[in-house]
């Protein structure tokens with residue numbers, strides 16, 4: 001029985017992780033989880049999974065929940081609560097499915113506590129990949145990718161040697177606006193942007209997918225997870241999201257991982273690795289039914305956020321912290337309908353242009369720069 005701590009239980013990845021746990025009650029037990037502000041769902045999850053510890057974002061919500069649940073369930077809040085969930089002594093593995101750089105500190109604490117981490121929370125690696133990877137290496141902690149592309153690369157790597165890799169090829173669906181020109185992006189609505197062609201995901205990542213920042217974040221995530229230089233990471237548009245990513249080896253062989261677009265597969269693989277389990281109810285891939293798969297070269301002028309991400313990644317240091325924080329702030333403003341869709345990339349570009357890079361920033365510096373960038377972006381609108 002694998003005992004699981006889950007950060008971000010009420011989100012898209014979180015609820016799909018619970019589906020995997022539910023499907024295999026003899027294999028998995030939920031020990032601890034965190035929610036944000038959705039305490040109605042958190043309440044139902046406590047009743048169903050009977051965890052030892054739950055953390056919510058706000059203290060007032062924690063006080064309310066504490067009065068409702070049995071004394072056996074400890075209720076905490078805020079960053080300290082996330083850390084306690086991440087490091088719970090009765091958990092074997094942490095699934096980090098929280099949104100944004102708020103996941104960084106609890107991840108570092110979980111590494112310190114020697115926990116294996118199934119990581120969906122890409123912003124943590126983008127904002128401070130050098131710190132996370134160094135800490136994981138020092139502690140001998142495994143970071144198992146959950147993001148579909150990185151899980152695909154990780155699966156294709158099994159039995160292979162990293163030294164034989166020529167390049168990684170990350171696939172991109174193209175997002176909600178893949179068939180529009182830049183001119184056609186003027187005035188697009190939040191509702192249109194949230195209409196992803198292949199995946200049902202949380203709001204922030206769906207917007208990132210439409211702006212192609214998701215792929216930019218994934219390039220940086222791959223750089224850290226697979227220790228790969230940026231000129232050996234390519235992005236290829238593939239509108240069906242059937243090939244989840246590929247590795248080309250020096251002998252020109254290409255290994256790919258395929259499947260229907262279903263996040264429960266990479267989530268479950270991270271939980272069962274190096275083993276696999278049945279997925280009884282899942283739709284099997286039927287390539288004859290799909291018929292054709294399409295591939296297109298990426299256009300870096302059409303998708304400027306992807307260009308920004310490569311540039312920030314190559315510059316390194318605090319530049320990716322700025323990229324991530326500016327993007328998180330700008331996407332929130334777009335979702336609140338305070339800026340336009342194209343305004344997202346304008347704000348990110350300004351934040352990157354105005355930043356003087358600090359190489360090898362420590363945690364305190366990263367937290368400071370993250371906060372300063374978010375404040376600057378909200379001042380500029």
Ligand SMILES: NC(=O)C1=CN([C@@H]2O[C@H](COP(=O)(O)OP(=O)(O)OC[C@H]3O[C@@H](n4cnc5c(N)ncnc54)[C@H](OP(=O)(O)O)[C@@H]3O)[C@@H](O)[C@H]2O)C=CC1
Nearest residue numbers: 008009010011012013036037038098099120121122201202
């Ligand atoms: N969705 C997907 O298919 C994929 C997602 N990912 C990555 O996984 C991560 C989660 O994405 P997704 O599930 O879509 O996001 P969602 O927005 O659906 O869920 C986010 C989760 O984080 C919680 N949360 C948000 N802010 C805070 C905070 N300040 N403190 C504590 N908890 C917080 C939310 O709580 P609440 O809702 O209760 O407020 C919710 O549980 C992201 O990094 C994303 O890039 C990667 C690959 C695929």
Ligand SMILES: CC(=O)[C@@H](O)[C@H](O)COP(=O)(O)O
Nearest residue numbers: 147148172173174175209214
């Ligand atoms: C499911 C998943 O991993 C997402 O990150 C997905 O990749 C988004 O799709 P695109 O960014 O390719 O549109």
Ligand SMILES: [Mn+2]
Nearest residue numbers: 147148149218
């Ligand atoms: Mn992805």
